[in-house]
Amino acid sequence: MIRRHVTGHPAEDHYGDELTLRLSGVADTRALHDDDALHTFMRDLVARIGMTVIAGPLVATEEGPPHQAGKSAVVILAESHAAIHTYPWLGEIFVNIFSCKPFREEDVLDELAGLVGGFEVTERSLTRRGEDWPRALGPASRLWRSQRRRPAA
Template sequence: MENGHYGDELTLRLSGIADITALDDDLVLTTFMRDLVTRIGMTVIAGPMVATEAGPPEKAGKSAVVILAESHAAIHTYPHLREIFVNVFSCKPFREADVLAEFRRLVGDFRISERLLRRRGEEWPRDLAAAEQLWSDHRAALSSVHD
């Protein structure tokens, strides 16, 4: 944990995608997710997994997710709307500029219509014993709700 917090979470909405070809291609999106997390220095532990959402054009597209040793990265594409939603959460620092560069390589030009970079886990325990106690308390609270 660096800078007094657990990690950073970047959420983006990319609009006006110049080239939508890749947004509906499972193989291209699988490769892209691997390239993205490699560029930002993360370690894949599961995936990438790509799924298709059918339906009306405003909802149709692809979702791709990769589970990282450092957390996760996910995208949701909407080719008919020329948009992509992005979420990268990591306990390891990464550069937003690297994330954006990979998307430019994938789709060309776009505009950032929503952007949020948040510090996550500012109250996260600094030591392993405290973190284990936090999870133990959380599990106990959940089990008492379900009893």
């Protein structure tokens, strides 16, 4: 079942959200080995959640024993970043999306289902980031400068 995270707070009260997922029991692992499929997936994912690509996707291969071997794909976004790490031999995927722009978790899960068919969400975290970060440039700049001037503890 796909559930939408509802914070009970307006989107303007924090800088952004970070979604982290671990998927297990991936039904079809073929795409987890495929650079082109992962490249296309990352492009389609960020388009669906309304983000802007500024670099990537970059896809890399990690060789080694099954618990380490797989692919990683990352895209740098104007809104921050998105990454996927696959472990085809284990039928596992890790996903991380950090954004200063709201996005729907359902869209992420739907794109993942399109990539691999069925799966189980075995770990999920949605973290509110930057609750004290002002969205206006002037206050943000002042906050950044004040934190840089603090002596190390």
